[in-house]
Amino acid sequence: MTRKFINREIELKRIKNLLSSDKFEFIVIYGRRRVGKTALLKKAIENRKALYFLCARRNIRYNLRKFSYKVCEFLNIPKAEFESFFDAFEAILSKERNPIVVMDEFGYLVEKDEGILSDFQEIVDEILKDTKAKLILCGSYISVMQGRVIGKKSPLYGRNTMQLNLKPLKFEHLFEWFPKIKFEDALKIYAVTSGIPKYLEFFEGRDAENEIAEKFFDSSSFLYNDAVNLLSEELRDYSTYFQILEAIALGYTKITEIGNYAFIEAKDVYFYLKNLMSLGIVERAIPILAPRKGKRGIYKIKDNYFRFWFKFISEFQEEIESYAQDIAIENFRKKFNTYLGEVFEDLCLELIKNLRFFPFTRIGKWWHKDKEIDIVALNEKMREILFCECKWKDKVNAEKVCKELAEKSQYVQWHNKERKETFAIFAKSFSKKIKEFEGKKIYCFDLKDLKHMFVK
Incomplete structure (x- = not known):
């Protein structure tokens, strides 16, 4: 079910302030999929003249053609195809003094051709820098946006005037999302969604445990499929990451234990863990009084959606996909209360x-x-x-x-x-x-x- 725009007041105010400034602003927004980036952007440009373009996961020429058509529509000129993004931005600035251009899922372009970053460096430096234009690049590939778009080795490094890593909703915001929800039901929903707005849309907030059983243990459901979809889209060799997350969910929390379970050399495990940590899926925990660089650290799944999925779904994929999900649901009902204790502690x-x-x-x-x-x-x-x-x-x-x-x-x-x-x-x-x-x-x-x- 669709819900109202909740708890993005601070982020929305910051973006709107920059959109109202009298100088060039270059805003970079990123965050895990389903967290509400597009909803935030559309709210920010609401009632403003803005060009919003959603990049496709296709080659640069295809995206340039589609962007060209959007530019022509924005400028109210005959349909045409520009030779480059540089030409397209030149056309925008020739007609508009204070344009707002939003490019959503910009990471798709970087993934297809990293040279696009040099193209946008040229656009920023030669076309936009001394104007009142506003450029917003948004993406769900956190590793791409952090590392390649605004990282130290990026051609765009140091040029953005704002960067925002959009986080999931906090637990308290579930009481605003579901105004009449009981505390226990709120905890149960938070324990499987981690406050991701897209996931919250699947819940009514009543009888949460039965809702979870219905929404997760069905091979055709969004919540069942999204874990695999996200990992396969964000990570190469996702099957290895899959095994690592499965190991942690089963209680193998040290590097040697994880490596043994996933059939990876212990010296190579950290590479995968580092990527999972950069995505906000995994975190390293150490005892409060232990040295930060000591050997007593353990790894845990930080994102509740993935934590729940790998604890209750992963092991039973075969049963769920062959319509024998009763055994998985029985396991869920038996162990869910213990799992809630972990989330309650956090x-x-x-x-x-x-x-x-x-x-x-x-x-x-x-x-x-x-x-x-x-x-x-x-x-x-x-x-x-x-x-x-x-x-x-x-x-x-x-x-x-x-x-x-x-x-x-x-x-x-x-x-x-x-x-x-x-x-x-x-x-x-x-x-x-x-x-x-x-x-x-x-x-x-x-x-x-x-x-x-x-x-x-």
């Missing part, structure tokens, strides 16, 4: 970052050998430390959790004899909330508290 981390009820200088997860604490936050100046546990359960015994947390906290080696300790527990509900444990301040947050924090 959500609580973001909440602490945003609310800052505990002023911290560092925050993250802590683990050592068989000990693990969901969230640890440090105030290094005041030598204060916050220990948090996240329980996706009802009727949590806060005192019992605090006792376990106090025992584990002793293993966190950081000013142990002089620090001030505070505990926080996040849960669906509590059998009884407490405010103090063995002289320590305790925060207990249930779903009612959390919804109040998110829905302001």
Whole structure:
């Protein structure tokens, strides 16, 4: 279902301000597919005279012909075909003093012929630079847009006046998208969509778990097919990336483990992981007090859509495509609550970052050998430390959790004899909330508290 334009006010204002400036502006926008780049662009140029062109994944000559026709329509001149993009922009500037030109999916052109970047350098330097024109290049190939379009080795390097990496919607925006949604349903939808607007369109926001079963476990559905489509479009040798993501989803989180599962030499694994990290699909996590360049880091799937897909869909593709999806759905219903606990933990981390009820200088997860604490936050100046546990359960015994947390906290080696300790527990509900444990301040947050924090 189609939804209204949500939570792009800051980005929209920035773009509109540049479109209203009295000098040349060169804007580069990129972000993963389905994140809402085109909707943002069309909103920004709404009620303005602008040339919007969607590049096709075809050769340069084909795109130039189509662009030529768009230019002629924009200028209200007879249909013609220009010899080059340079000629097309010259024609635009000969008729329009302050043109706005938007080229969506510009990465397609770069993919077909990287020489197009030198052509656009010439267009910027010789035609547009000293005018009031506005040029917007937008793309979904994040690696292409970051590396080849605005990277240090690009002919266009240093020429853009704004670059925007458009991110998915945050969890709190789901309450605006689905005004009457329950907290649990919001978490379930966020846990499988990562806040991607295109994916949210497939949900009503009621009875989320059944909606997920219906939308993902059908071989003809968009949400079932999009993971493979995205990886195959963005990455060469996508089958190797597929195996790596599958390995991480199954719990193989260290480079040697990933390499063994995917049949790749350990020394070659990082190349693939680096590309997945540049796409925002994977991230490296280290314990909060460990050296950043140490060997204790692990890799996890950051994007919830891919995390869910590789945890619940990948293993059962054969069954789903042969209409025997019941076994996959049964596995999903059995393990989904545990999976939600992982997403809930990430959500609580973001909440602490945003609310800052505990002023911290560092925050993250802590683990050592068989000990693990969901969230640890440090105030290094005041030598204060916050220990948090996240329980996706009802009727949590806060005192019992605090006792376990106090025992584990002793293993966190950081000013142990002089620090001030505070505990926080996040849960669906509590059998009884407490405010103090063995002289320590305790925060207990249930779903009612959390919804109040998110829905302001």
